Structures are given as structure tokens and as C-alpha cells.
Amino acid sequence: MSDRPKRATIRDVAVQAGVSFQTVSLVLNHPEKVAEKTLAHIRAVIDALHFVPSMAARSMRQIRTKTLACISFGARATYDNRSFQIQDTYWNNVLQMLGRASDAQGYALLQRHQNDQDANALAEVRQLFQAGRIDGVIAIVETVANPVLLELQREHFPLVVFGTRDPALPYVAQTNAVASAQVVDHLHAQGCRRIAFISGERDGRANEDVNERLHGYRTAMQQHGLPVDPAWALAGDWSLASGHRIAQQLCGSSAGPDALIFASDRMALGALKGLHDIGRRVPSEVRVVGFDNMQYDDFSVPPLTSVHSPVYDMATMAVQILVDRIEGRTDDLLPQHMFATSLVLRESSAVGTRPAPAGAPPSPLPGPE
Amino acid sequence: MSDRPKRATIRDVAVQAGVSFQTVSLVLNHPEKVAEKTLAHIRAVIDALHFVPSMAARSMRQIRTKTLACISFGARATYDNRSFQIQDTYWNNVLQMLGRASDAQGYALLQRHQNDQDANALAEVRQLFQAGRIDGVIAIVETVANPVLLELQREHFPLVVFGTRDPALPYVAQTNAVASAQVVDHLHAQGCRRIAFISGERDGRANEDVNERLHGYRTAMQQHGLPVDPAWALAGDWSLASGHRIAQQLCGSSAGPDALIFASDRMALGALKGLHDIGRRVPSEVRVVGFDNMQYDDFSVPPLTSVHSPVYDMATMAVQILVDRIEGRTDDLLPQHMFATSLVLRESSAVGTRPAPAGAPPSPLPGPE
Numbered sequence: 067m068s069d070r071p072k073r074a075t076i077r078d079v080a081v082q083a084g085v086s087f088q089t090v091s092l093v094l095n096h097p098e099k100v101a102e103k104t105l106a107h108i109r110a111v112i113d114a115l116h117f118v119p120s121m122a123a124r125s126m127r128q129i130r131t132k133t134l135a136c137i138s139f140g141a142r143a144t145y146d147n148r149s150f151q152i153q154d155t156y157w158n159n160v161l162q163m164l165g166r167a168s169d170a171q172g173y174a175l176l177q178r179h180q181n182d183q184d185a186n187a188l189a190e191v192r193q194l195f196q197a198g199r200i201d202g203v204i205a206i207v208e209t210v211a212n213p214v215l216l217e218l219q220r221e222h223f224p225l226v227v228f229g230t231r232d233p234a235l236p237y238v239a240q241t242n243a244v245a246s247a248q249v250v251d252h253l254h255a256q257g258c259r260r261i262a263f264i265s266g267e268r269d270g271r272a273n274e275d276v277n278e279r280l281h282g283y284r285t286a287m288q289q290h291g292l293p294v295d296p297a298w299a300l301a302g303d304w305s306l307a308s309g310h311r312i313a314q315q316l317c318g319s320s321a322g323p324d325a326l327i328f329a330s331d332r333m334a335l336g337a338l339k340g341l342h343d344i345g346r347r348v349p350s351e352v353r354v355v356g357f358d359n360m361q362y363d364d365f366s367v368p369p370l371t372s373v374h375s376p377v378y379d380m381a382t383m384a385v386q387i388l389v390d391r392i393e394g395r396t397d398d399l400l401p402q403h404m405f406a407t408s409l410v411l412r413e414s415s416a417v418g419t420r421p422a423p424a425g426a427p428p429s430p431l432p433g434p435e
Numbered sequence: 436m437s438d439r440p441k442r443a444t445i446r447d448v449a450v451q452a453g454v455s456f457q458t459v460s461l462v463l464n465h466p467e468k469v470a471e472k473t474l475a476h477i478r479a480v481i482d483a484l485h486f487v488p489s490m491a492a493r494s495m496r497q498i499r500t501k502t503l504a505c506i507s508f509g510a511r512a513t514y515d516n517r518s519f520q521i522q523d524t525y526w527n528n529v530l531q532m533l534g535r536a537s538d539a540q541g542y543a544l545l546q547r548h549q550n551d552q553d554a555n556a557l558a559e560v561r562q563l564f565q566a567g568r569i570d571g572v573i574a575i576v577e578t579v580a581n582p583v584l585l586e587l588q589r590e591h592f593p594l595v596v597f598g599t600r601d602p603a604l605p606y607v608a609q610t611n612a613v614a615s616a617q618v619v620d621h622l623h624a625q626g627c628r629r630i631a632f633i634s635g636e637r638d639g640r641a642n643e644d645v646n647e648r649l650h651g652y653r654t655a656m657q658q659h660g661l662p663v664d665p666a667w668a669l670a671g672d673w674s675l676a677s678g679h680r681i682a683q684q685l686c687g688s689s690a691g692p693d694a695l696i697f698a699s700d701r702m703a704l705g706a707l708k709g710l711h712d713i714g715r716r717v718p719s720e721v722r723v724v725g726f727d728n729m730q731y732d733d734f735s736v737p738p739l740t741s742v743h744s745p746v747y748d749m750a751t752m753a754v755q756i757l758v759d760r761i762e763g764r765t766d767d768l769l770p771q772h773m774f775a776t777s778l779v780l781r782e783s784s785a786v787g788t789r790p791a792p793a794g795a796p797p798s799p800l801p802g803p804e
Contacts (some may be wrong), residue, residue, distance in 0.1 A: 133545065133568060158527040165546045174568070176502065176545040177534045199502060199543070199568070306734045339734040365675045365708040367736045 074115040083111040097217060098185065109220070131198050134168050134388055135176045136161060136228075137191065138206040139214065140268075155304075156330065156358055156375070157206065160228065163381035164204060170382075171389045176200060180214070188214045195223065202388040204228050205235075208273040222399060224391040226384050230274045231404070236387060238380045238403045242275050245373045245407040246282030247289075249327050249355050252371075252409060254290050256416055258325035258353055261287065262298035264312055264337075266329040272301065276329050279357065283327060298323060302333045309336030310343075313354075317346050324352060325415075331356035331363060331372050338366055338414065349416035359410050368413035376405045443484035452480040466586065467554065478589070500567050503537050503757055504545045505530060505597075506560065507575040508583065509637075525699065525727050525744070526575065529597065532750035533573060539751075540758045545569060549583070557583045564592070571757040573597050574604075577642040591768060593760040595753050599643045600773070605756060607749045607772045611644050614742045614776040615651030616658075618696050618724050621740075621778060623659050625785055627694035627722055630656065631667035633681055633706075635698040641670065645698050648726065652696060667692060671702045678705030679712075682723075686715050693721060694784075700725035700732060700741055707735055707783065718785035728779050737782035745774045 076094075080087045085108060093100050093108045100108075111117075138157070161177060168175040176199070180187045191214060194200045202224030205215055210232040218225055219235055227237040246263070253261050263283040265276050272280075287294050298316060302308030309328055313336070316322045328334035334356030341348055348354050348368055356363070359374035383403050390396040445463075449456045454477060462469050462477045469477075480486075507526070530546060537544040545568070549556045560583060563569045571593030574584055579601040587594055588604055596606040615632070622630050632652040634645050641649075656663050667685060671677030678697055682705070685691045697703035703725030710717050717723050717737055725732070728743035752772050759765040 131568065135543070158531055161530065161546075162527055165548070169548055174504070174545045174547050174563075176543045177530075178543050179534075179538055194543070197500075199500065306730055310734065335731065336734050339736065342736055361675055362704065362731065365679065365705050367708065367711055 074117040076117070078115055079108065079111050079117050082115060083108045094221070096189075112220075131201050132172060133174045133176050133200050134164075134202050134204060134385065135178055135191075135194060135200040136164050136204045136206065137178045137180050139180050139187070139212055140206075140208040155332070156377075160206070160377055160381065163377050164228070164385065167381045167385040171385055173201070173385070173389065188217055191218065201392045202226075204384050204388065206230075207232070208268070208271060210234075210274055219399075224388055226387045226401070228380065228384050231278075231402075232274075236399070236401045238384045238387070238405065239275075240375055240380065240405045240407050242278035242407075243282030243285070245357070245409070246279045246327070247286035248407075248409045249373065250283055250286035250290065250292075252411070252415065253325045253327070253353055253355065254292070256325075256349075256353060259292055260295070260323045261292060261325040261327065262295070262300075262316055262323040263327045264309070264316075264329060264333060265299075265301040266304045266333060267301045268304060279329055295323075302328070302336075304330055304332060306332050306336035306339075309333030310340035311336075313337035313340035313352075314344055317341060317352050318344065320351075322352075325355070326352060327355045329357055331358040331360045331370060334370055334372070334414075335360075335362065335366055338368070338370065342367070348414050353416055354414040363410070363412060366414070371412045371415035372410055374408045374410050376407065380405050443486040445486070447484055448477065448480050448486050451484060452477050463590070465558075481589075500570050501541060502543045502545050502569050503533075503571050503573060503754065504547055504560075504563060504569040505533050505573045505575065506547045506549050508549050508556070508581055509575075509577040525746075529575070529746055529750065532746050533597070533754065536750045536754040540754055542570070542754070542758065557586055560587065570761045571595075573753050573757065575599075576601070577637070577640060579603075579643055588768075593757055595756045595770070597749065597753050600647075600771075601643075605768070605770045607753045607756070607774065608644075609744055609749065609774045609776050611647035611776075612651030612654070614726070614778070615648045615696070616655040617776075617778045618742065619652055619655035619659065619661075621780070622694045622696070622722060622724065622784065623661070625694075625722060628661055629664070629692045630661060630694040630696065631664070631669075631685055631692040632696045633678070633685075633698060633702060634668075634670040635673045635702060636670045637673065648698055664692075671697070671705075673699055673701060675701050675705035675708075678702030679709035680705075682706035682709035682721075683713055686710060686721050687713065689720075691721075694724070695721060696724045698726055700727040700729045700739060703739055703741070703783075704729075704731065704735055707737070707739065711736070717783050722785055723783045732779070732781060735783070740781045740784035741779055743777045743779050745776065749774050 076090050077087055080090045083090065090108060093105055097105055165175045180190065191203065203218070205225060205227045207215065207227060207230050210230060211234065215225060215227065215235055225236060227235050229239055231237055231239040250261060263280060265272055265280050284294065300312050302312055309332065313326060316326065326337055328337060334354055337354055338348060341352055346352055354370065356370050356372040359372040363370040363372050387401050445459050446456060449459045452459065459477060462474060466474055534544045549559065560572065572587070574594060574596045576584065576596060576599050579599060580603065584594060584596065584604055594605060596604050598608055600606055600608040619630060632649060634641055634649055653663065669681050671681055678701065682695060685695065695706055697706060703723055706723055707717055710721055715721055723739065725739050725741040728741040732739040732741050756770050
């Protein structure tokens with residue numbers, strides 16, 4: 067994909083750009099201190115000469131720390147540590163899968179959080195690398211065009227983004243828009259016409275994944291000629307409690323949606339309980355679908371239809387991409403891999419509904435009126 | 436707690452023991468290759484001289500890698516990666532909490548699995564340390580007296596065991612036996628007399644935590660003069676599916692237990708669904724209690740009574756113990772901290788049962804017949 071740069075030195079760049087060695091060094095280590103025009107000029111020279119800073123060059127030598135870092139960028143999750151309760155989050159599982167995949171390649175995985183508002187973030191990641199503590203980075207981000215990652219990528223630093231499709235960076239990601247469209251198609255076929263999509267936000271911000279899911283939903287609704295009530299455009303905070311609350315808010319009357327798609331299973335599972343608590347029947351009155359396909363989905367009442375996330379395959383590929391770069395088995399500086407999701411049908415969307423247990427009223431299968 | 440050893444060298448040990456320098460080195464690095472009698476003799480000299488091997492001595496110098504390792508010892512969890520579904524496990528959460536606590540102290544956390552059947556396990560952990568990749572170890576074990584950890588402790592290696600009370604090692608742990616007794620007392624007060632405890636095993640092995648929970652249950656049952664039917668002594672494999680299966684197996688007839696205590700919430704949540712599927716009512720016919728106090732417990736049908744695990748406090752303390760050792764703020768070689776659990780009462784044990792939604796039969800509150 068690119069010529070592996072081998073010869074240009076930082077002095078070559080300085081000579082070619084007509085600046086001092088120190089200025090090039092500043093561009094490499096503290097770009098925020100360099101005037102924009104100078105920065106652009108020197109970076110153009112760096113690109114033209116295929117110059118690789120020593121940090122990245124080091125990774126092409128035989129010194130391996132045999133450690134990968136999984137760095138999550140973004141604000142800290144906001145829950146209160148003191149009242150911490152065990153919770154099942156998608157990211158806990160991603161971390162576990164990345165750990166296993168690293169282990170299988172003989173690498174340890176180091177976890178780290180990096181506040182992306184922090185001006186030192188870039189320096190801190192570099193320091194991990196320069197101190198010989200890591201060979202490469204698996205990044206978890208909330209937005210595309212993370213400036214720290216863009217700079218590391220410029221420097222040919224071994225990195226891969228997990229879960230977010232950033233056109234400028236190497237990534238492994240899943241097909242979120244297609245997944246949403248599949249869910250809408252399925253619910254439409256079940257007779258649903260008033261389908262709401264409940265998004266997720268952390269500190270008021272949706273991530274790219276969720277925006278893609280929302281986009282796929284809107285497009286599919288339009289293709290089916292189904293209206294989207296602006297009052298349905300709600301976002302939870304990924305918690306069970308927010309799903310519980312929003313489901314009750316939307317489905318308190320029979321004029322509400324006849325199907326709820328949640329951007330995560332956690333919110334959808336909270337919604338099942340919320341609907342149960344106000345006596346709204348799932349799936350006969352409201353159908354519910356989530357994202358992630360958590361193990362628990364088979365054991366909720368009723369079991370939850372959900373979009374399966376290929377976490378294992380994605381984690382395996384993310385580690386493979388990094389290790390191949392680190393160990394010099396590929397020159398591809400921009401590997402980008404999409405993974406297909408699949409829709410796992412269960413009773414919450416009226417598929418495979420089992421006979422109700424003795425004593426409970428029968429659960430009717432036809433679509434909502 | 437002990438004199439910090441400062442002067443003895445490996446040569447002092449060799450002279451005192453009347454062996455060669457190489458033999459002492461072998462004892463330190465490959466004890467499995469040394470005859471038992473020689474090993475005991477040289478170790479006695481090491482203890483008498485308060486000799487600290489260079490690996491541990493290194494940690495008392497100013498060279499810090501600012502990295503802790505969380506190493507889980509034991510056989511690999513057996514689930515199939517390819518069909519991996521997002522799951523909420525206690526250990527995922529422990530890892531997350533340890534990561535946060537490390538982060539708060541300016542340390543990164545490296546995760547690693549170590550097969551404790553592996554003869555190289557000791558050498559591999561030492562290598563992490565000697566290569567300057569870690570400053571200390573937080574160990575997760577399934578059994579006490581893990582030989583690798585005992586040897587590291589002998590060498591004054593900075594380590595702490597998370598979750599298991601091993602008398603010979605530093606640890607943070609929770610009061611499991613007391614917790615079980617509280618659950619039995621509570622269920623007894625609710626009128627239950629046929630109380631079963633369902634243990635958990637991985638690859639046919641229960642861990643120390645679970646053994647303590649089981650012991651606490653048996654003692655409390657005896658104190659209340661309640662019989663324990665040998666047919667109830669079952670163990671799940673920690674999965675939701677095993678809880679589902681065992682609940683149906685035990686409660687298929689009215690002669691079964693009137694209360695089920697599960698060694699984990701995951702199994703208990705599976706049990707709630709299992710009982711739902713055969714039309715057994717919780718809590719009126721069978722009460723159910725779990726361990727861990729997962730967030731989901733508030734959202735199951737009915738909400739699940741559970742033993743709260745103080746994961747945050749335990750993780751914070753584990754990291755504090757290590758960092759204090761690494762940074763030379765304590766001489767305590769055997770810090771051991773117990774944390775109290777608490778019983779969180781919810782509807783599955785007939786506490787705070789809300790009126791049933793319209794259409795469902797009323798949920799009677801009195802104890803089982």
C-alpha cells in the first residue's frame with residue numbers, strides 16, 4: 067500500500083523544508099506549539115520524503131515489548147464508583163476479547179484511559195511507546211478524526227481503531243446502518259408501522275456507531291414510507307434505567323410506538339421491565355429489539371431479539387492487524403475491515419413465541435392492531 | 436512487619452549455606468530443578484539472612500515501569516469464542532475496576548492469563564518483572580497455595596491476591612461465609628424451610644470463594660435446625676443456562692426447595708427464567724437469591740435479591756497495597772484485608788413486592804406453605 071520508508075532522517079526533512087532540526091522535532095513532538103502554516107509545510111515534506119520518526123522506526127527493529135495497549139479515548143464514564151454495581155457492558159467484553167486475542171499471539175494487553183480533552187494525551191501515548199512499554203495501540207474512540215490518533219497515524223505508529231469507521235485510520239468495525247435497516251425490515255414484516263429508535267449518549271454525546279445505527283433506521287423507515295414521529299427521537303444514557311424510563315414514556319398510551327429499537331441491549335432489557343411494570347405486553351402490544359446480542363437476551367421475559375455483534379472476530383482481526391504491522395509482515399498502513407452483524411430473532415419481536423405457562427393469559431401472536 | 440533486608444547478597448547466601456553461587460541462583464530461578472533437601476536448606480539461609488533476590492530488590496530502587504499486571508491463574512474459561520456473546524461476568528467488572536483504580540494512581544494495568552498447570556508460569560511472571568514491564572502483580576486465583584504466588588511471595592515480590600483469602604499471601608477478599616449465613620437467616624425469617632444452595636464450578640472445580648459460601652450456608656442451616664437434602668447439592672457452571680436447568684430440575688414438583696440460593700447472580704437470573712418457563716411463581720412458590728448484586732438485578736422479573744460485592748473498595752485497596760509496596764511506603768509484606776458484603780433485598784425473596792400489573796394474578800406475599 068505504501069513504500070516502507072527507510073532512509074530519510076529528521077535532518078533530511080529539516081534541510082528539505084529549510085527549517086532547523088529543532089523545528090522538525092517540535093512538529094513531531096509538540097505540533098500544537100507550531101504555527102499552522104509551518105506545520106503544514108513541514109508535514110508535506112515529511113510525507114514527500116516518506117520520513118518515519120524514530121518512534122515508529124523503532125517498531126520496525128527487533129525490539130519488541132510484546133505488549134499492546136487498549137486505549138479508550140473520551141470522557142470518563144460518569145457512574146459513581148462508590149455505589150458501583152457489577153454491570154455488563156459491551157466494552158468490558160471487548161476488553162476481555164482483546165485480552166484473549168492478544169494472549170493467543172503471545173502479547174499482553176495493557177489497558178489505559180486517555181481523556182481526549184487533555185493536551186498531553188499525545189505525549190503520554192508516545193511516552194508509553196518510547197519507554198518501551200508498548201508496541202502498538204488498539205484505540206476505542208467516541209468520534210472520528212481523533213487528533214491524537216491522526217497524528218500517530220501520520221507517524222506510522224502501529225495502531226488500529228476498534229468499532230468506529232474512521233476513513234483516515236486503520237479500523238475494524240461492524241455494519242451498523244445495514245443492521246438497523248434489517249431490524250426495521252423485520253419489524254415491518256411483523257406488521258409494525260410506528261417504529262421508534264432510541265439512541266444512546268454519554269455525557270450528551272452520541273458516538274459514531276450510534277449515529278450510523280440511527281441513520282440506517284431513518285433511511286429504512288423512509289424506504290418503507292413509514293413516518294418518524296419527532297417525539298420518538300429520544301436518547302438514553304446506555305443504562306438499564308434509561309431504557310426503563312423511555313419505554314414507559316413512549317408507550318404509556320396506545321397511541322405510542324408499536325415497536326421500540328434500542329441502540330443497546332442494556333437499554334432494551336430495561337425497557338422490557340419498564341413495559342412489564344405498566345402492564346404493556348411484549349410482543350403483542352409493543353415489540354422490542356436491541357443491539358449487541360448479550361447472553362442474557364435468551365433469559366429475559368420475554369427473550370430479546372437483538373443484533374449480534376461479531377466481537378470475537380473483530381477483536382481477533384484488530385490484534386492480527388497490529389501484530390502483523392509490529393512484526394513487519396505487512397506494509398499496509400491503512401487496513402480497514404468491516405464485519406457483518408446478524409439479527410437474532412427471539413420472542414420480544416414475536417418470533418418463536420412459546421406457549422405461555424399455566425395460569426398466565428395467552429400471548430397473542432398477530433401483529434399490533 | 437519485617438525488617439527490610441538491605442545487605443545480604445547472593446554470595447553471602449552461598450557462603451553461609453556452603454554451596455556454590457550457581458546453586459543459589461538455581462534455587463531462585465529454577466527451584467524445580469533443585470533437590471528438595473538442598474532447596475529447604477538454602478531457603479532457610481535466605482530467610483535467616485533476610486536475603487532479597489535482585490528481582491525484588493529492583494522494585495525498591497527508583498526504576499518504575501508504572502505498570503501493574505492483573506494475572507488470572509487457572510484453566511482458561513471454556514466457552515466457545517466463535518459463538519461468543521456479550522456477557523456480564525463478575526471478573527470482567529473486577530478487571531475494569533482494577534483498571535480504574537490503577538489509572539487513579541498513575542499506573543497502567545496489564546492483563547494476562549497464566550495457566551497454572553504450566554511449568555513455565557513462574558519464569559514467565561519473573562520475566563515480565565525482570566524485563567521491566569511490570570512493577571507488581573494482582574493475582575486472581577481459583578485455589579489457595581498457588582505455587583507460583585508462594586514462590587513470588589518468598590522473594591518479596593510485590594503482589595496481592597484479589598478475592599481469595601490465602602493465609603500465606605497478601606489479599607483483599609470479602610466475607611463470603613457471613614454473607615451466606617445472612618441469606619439463610621433472611622430466608623428463614625421469610626418462612627422458608629427447604630433452602631437449597633447451588634454452587635458454581637469451572638471445569639469441575641469450585642473456587643475458594645464458593646467453598647466459603649457453601650460452608651456458611653451449611654453452618655447457618657444447621658444453626659436453624661434445617662435439614663439439607665443431599666439431592667440439592669448441585670453445582671452450575673456459572674452460566675445463565677446452568678441456573679435455568681438446575682432451577683427446573685429442583686423445583687419441578689412442589690416437594691422441591693422453597694428457596695434457592697445461587698453462588699452467582701448469573702445463575703440466579705437464569706433460574707428466574709427457568710421457573711417462569713415451568714410456571715413456578717417467584718417469590719410466592721420459590722424464593723431466589725443470588726450473589727454479586729449486578730445492575731441487572733433491579734430489572735429482572737421479579738427483581739433479584741442479592742449479596743452486594745464491594746468490588747470498588749476491594750479493587751481500590753488492592754491497587755493501594757501494591758503501589759504502597761512498590762513505592763516503598765510500607766514494609767508490610769503480608770497485608771490482608773477483608774471487606775463486608777451486604778444483602779440487598781428485592782422482590783425475588785418477597786421483599787417490597789409491588790402490585791402485579793393488570794391482568795396477571797395477584798402475587799401473594801405470605802411465606803410458602
